Amino acid sequence: MEESPAQRRLKAVHCHLVDTSNDLHSPSPIQHNLTSSHFVHSEAYSVVLPEKLQTGKWNVYRSAHSPLKLVSRFPDHPEIGTLHDNFIHAVETFRYCKYLGKRIRVDGTVGQFKWMTYGEASTAREAIGSGLRYHGLPKGVCIGLYFISRLEWMIVDHACSAYSYISAPLYDTLGPDAVKYVVNHADIQAIFCILETLNTVGLLFASLIQKNMANCC
Numbered sequence: 001m002e003e004s005p006a007q008r009r010l011k012a013v014h015c016h017l018v019d020t021s022n023d024l025h026s027p028s029p030i031q032h033n034l035t036s037s038h039f040v041h042s043e044a045y046s047v048v049l050p051e052k053l054q055t056g057k058w059n060v061y062r063s064a065h066s067p068l069k070l071v072s073r074f075p076d077h078p079e080i081g082t083l084h085d086n087f088i089h090a091v092e093t094f095r096y097c098k099y100l101g102k103r104i105r106v107d108g109t110v111g112q113f114k115w116m117t118y119g120e121a122s123t124a125r126e127a128i129g130s131g132l133r134y135h136g137l138p139k140g141v142c143i144g145l146y147f148i149s150r151l152e153w154m155i156v157d158h159a160c161s162a163y164s165y166i167s168a169p170l171y172d173t174l175g176p177d178a179v180k181y182v183v184n185h186a187d188i189q190a191i192f193c194i195l196e197t198l199n200t201v202g203l204l205f206a207s208l209i210q211k212n213m214a215n216c217c
Contacts, residue, residue, distance in 0.1 A: 083161040087122070095119040100151045116151065124155045128192075129163035137189055139164035144183060144191035146170040146201055156192045172197070179204060 046061040063071070073081055080086050090099075099118045104111040116124075132143070143165045147153040160167040168186045170179050182188070183204065193201045 083158075087125075087158055087161070091118045091122045095122075100154055102151045121155055121158065125158040125162055128156055128159035129165075132159070132163060132165065132190065135190075137165070140166065141189045142166045142168045142186040144168050144170045144186075144188040146172065146179075146191050146193040146197055150194075152192070152194065172200070176200075176204065180207065 045064060047064050047067045049060045049062055049067070062068075077089065080089055095118050097118055098115040099121050101113040101115045104114050137143075143156070143160055145153055145156055145167055147156075157167045159165070166186075168182060168188055170182055170188075170191065172179060183191075191201050191205075
């Protein structure tokens with residue numbers, strides 16, 4: 001009879017535990033098996049789940065503080081339940097601390113970092129989110145992020161979390177057809193981009209409008 005997923009997990013977990021009930025010096029009747037290479041017990045941010053995949057290169061990782069089950073709240077901060085809550089807590093705790101930084105380019109060379117504090121990021125987030133509301137975008141609609149990895153990407157994503165929008169990354173590296181597909185499929189209502197890609201986004205919208213008008217005729 002084939003093992004169920006629960007049975008396979010219990011079997012995998014069992015391999016990572018050692019019975020120390022007969023050890024009078026052991027603080028617990030069960031200890032982790034130090035010889036287990038598939039399960040990390042040292043100080044780390046994440047660990048591979050016990051049922052490590054035997055094929056392929058992808059594995060499932062979980063917090064080192066809760067490797068065997070998912071958690072919905074932090075034990076020491078039960079008020080944090082969403083990404084929005086987490087960011088609010090960070091702003092209240094580290095308002096004047098450095099949060100997001102970018103290199104200033106002078107004459108084509110990379111200069112020093114220019115930092116934005118948690119408080120400044122929060123102000124920018126609120127401006128973006130309230131701006132979307134002002135322009136009539138209802139909760140739950142998709143907002144496109146046409147950025148490479150950069151400071152603005154993070155701020156817009158924070159705004160989406162705070163104002164109940166869905167952020168949808170648009171990868172220009174996949175080509176214009178892929179971007180058009182995502183915009184149509186996700187019914188994206190607004191796109192954020194940098195000045196250098198504004199013309200590209202404008203042409204994208206123009207082609208989508210022409211296509212929709214042709215379909216209506």
